[in-house]
Amino acid sequence: MKTTPFHELHIAAEAKMGEFANFNMPLFYSLGVMKEHLHTREQAGLFDISHMVHVQISGAEASKFISRVCPYDASSQTVGQARYSYFLNETAGIIDDLIVTRLADDRFLIVANAGCAEKDIAHIKNHAAEFNVIVDILPRAFLALQGPKAEDVLAQHFSVSHMAFLDAVEPEDGWLVSRSGYTGEDGFEIAMPPEKAIAFANALLSDERVEWIGLGARDSLRLEAGLPLYGQDLDENTSPHEAGLLWAIPKELREGGGFVGADALAQKIVVGRTRMRIGLVPDGRPVRGGTDLKNTNGETIGTVTSGGFGPSLGGPMALALVEVAAADASIFADVRGKLIPMERTKTPFVPHSYKR
Amino acid sequence: MTKIYFTDEHEWLKVDGDVATVGITNHAQEQLGDLVFVDLPDIGTTLEQGDDGVVVESVKAASDVYAPASGEVTEVNEALSADASIVNANAEGDGWLYKMKLSDPTQLEELLDIDGYKSLIS
Numbered sequence: 001m002k003t004t005p006f007h008e009l010h011i012a013a014e015a016k017m018g019e020f021a022n023f024n025m026p027l028f029y030s031l032g033v034m035k036e037h038l039h040t041r042e043q044a045g046l047f048d049i050s051h052m053v054h055v056q057i058s059g060a061e062a063s064k065f066i067s068r069v070c071p072y073d074a075s076s077q078t079v080g081q082a083r084y085s086y087f088l089n090e091t092a093g094i095i096d097d098l099i100v101t102r103l104a105d106d107r108f109l110i111v112a113n114a115g116c117a118e119k120d121i122a123h124i125k126n127h128a129a130e131f132n133v134i135v136d137i138l139p140r141a142f143l144a145l146q147g148p149k150a151e152d153v154l155a156q157h158f159s160v161s162h163m164a165f166l167d168a169v170e171p172e173d174g175w176l177v178s179r180s181g182y183t184g185e186d187g188f189e190i191a192m193p194p195e196k197a198i199a200f201a202n203a204l205l206s207d208e209r210v211e212w213i214g215l216g217a218r219d220s221l222r223l224e225a226g227l228p229l230y231g232q233d234l235d236e237n238t239s240p241h242e243a244g245l246l247w248a249i250p251k252e253l254r255e256g257g258g259f260v261g262a263d264a265l266a267q268k269i270v271v272g273r274t275r276m277r278i279g280l281v282p283d284g285r286p287v288r289g290g291t292d293l294k295n296t297n298g299e300t301i302g303t304v305t306s307g308g309f310g311p312s313l314g315g316p317m318a319l320a321l322v323e324v325a326a327a328d329a330s331i332f333a334d335v336r337g338k339l340i341p342m343e344r345t346k347t348p349f350v351p352h353s354y355k356r
Numbered sequence: 357m358t359k360i361y362f363t364d365e366h367e368w369l370k371v372d373g374d375v376a377t378v379g380i381t382n383h384a385q386e387q388l389g390d391l392v393f394v395d396l397p398d399i400g401t402t403l404e405q406g407d408d409g410v411v412v413e414s415v416k417a418a419s420d421v422y423a424p425a426s427g428e429v430t431e432v433n434e435a436l437s438a439d440a441s442i443v444n445a446n447a448e449g450d451g452w453l454y455k456m457k458l459s460d461p462t463q464l465e466e467l468l469d470i471d472g473y474k475s476l477i478s
Contacts, residue, residue, distance in 0.1 A: 033415040286413045308416060
């Protein structure tokens with residue numbers, strides 16, 4: 001199992017550690033998931049996200065390459081802007097979801113999920129062979145600082161107050177600061193050379209508003225924010241249309257484009273989706289991912305893809321993939337034979353507070 | 357006279373006559389983290405030793421609590437329906453889960469005493 005550059009700090013903070021995507025990661029610290037979650041919404045939470053993969057694409061055809069593997073026109077992406085996208089396979093299933101940042105005219109950074117590292121890199125290298133680009137997998141330590149006090153805290157180290165949501169800068173060689181995250185809060189993600197990791201994390205932690213936050217609260221925060229998690233809410237058999245992620249593809253490219261999976265996606269949009277992702281509020285108790293959903297006749301009409309308890313919401317919540325025809329009728333979760341009523345609701349469960 | 361037993365699945369039983377009060381250990385609640393919901397059995401349910409009688413839900417995950425012995429559920433801790441965090445605050449006291457009438461007290465002989473349990477988690 002791999003460790004991150006911050007490992008010794010997690011041990012010193014008495015984190016409960018566990019395996020995630022072949023990394024030994026902090027699940028929660030002495031505060032516990034509930035308080036870590038609430039601290040992030042009220043102050044500033046510090047997350048070790050060094051398990052994520054950083055792939056730099058550079059060269060004369062960098063934007064052409066990105067426009068091939070991602071469903072958007074990277075040549076029109078502004079330098080210093082990050083955006084949400086994904087890799088599609090030839091049948092328009094999602095290989096992984098990503099953040100792609102344009103760092104220069106001829107240089108992009110792809111930040112991808114740790115659990116998809118191997119297949120993402122294979123996919124990139126497979127298509128990169130057709131383009132004049134250089135692919136570099138960057139060894140980076142990576143932190144997220146999230147919450148209403150994140151700007152104040154980070155402003156002591158970098159000039160960030162002028163940045164809006166999805167703005168990105170490279171303040172020093174080997175560093176990247178972007179105003180982004182996975183909690184629904186305002187906040188930043190900061191990549192740095194591994195040898196700088198410990199000193200920088202300690203500098204952030206010396207601010208009393210900052211607490212380490214583990215993967216447990218990262219999950220409850222992202223679920224409250226209605227953000228899908230690859231491997232649970234998204235997979236290679238789920239299309240962006242079903243997942244409710246077409247917003248990330250420019251309208252003119254949805255009917256056809258030059259990206260991998262374009263033809264299959266265009267056809268899926270014409271035919272229409274049979275399943276869709278929705279938000280549900282379970283009656284009284286958490287309902288976990290993998291639980292079957294039923295209609296009033298007891299027929300299975302879908303499944304919960306992510307479910308848990310929202311500390312800020314003050315109750316349970318779930319994301320589900322259900323048959324479109326059943327989405328507006330009564331839905332029940334089958335929890336060991338007990339039918340739990342599920343109320344369809346808009347996501348996010350807790351409003352976003354991004355700085356626009 | 358009451359006697360306390362433990363299981364290697366981190367449950368405790370306090371036995372008084374043929375009635376046992378069942379809960380999870382303090383060590384178990386520390387491992388689970390903040391509990392948000394406890395799915396208690398119905399009174400009158402017959403549990404066999406090893407059945408998943410209770411599900412405790414933390415923010416992140418659901419975990420089964422196995423019946424440490426066979427018997428019939430006679431009482432459940434209704435206070436947990438309103439506040440599951442009582443288990444975190446006092447797992448081996450106010451955070452008890454249910455009481456059961458033991459159908460086979462000889463099963464107790466295979467369980468751990470407090471010293472056995474302490475050495476298990478140390």
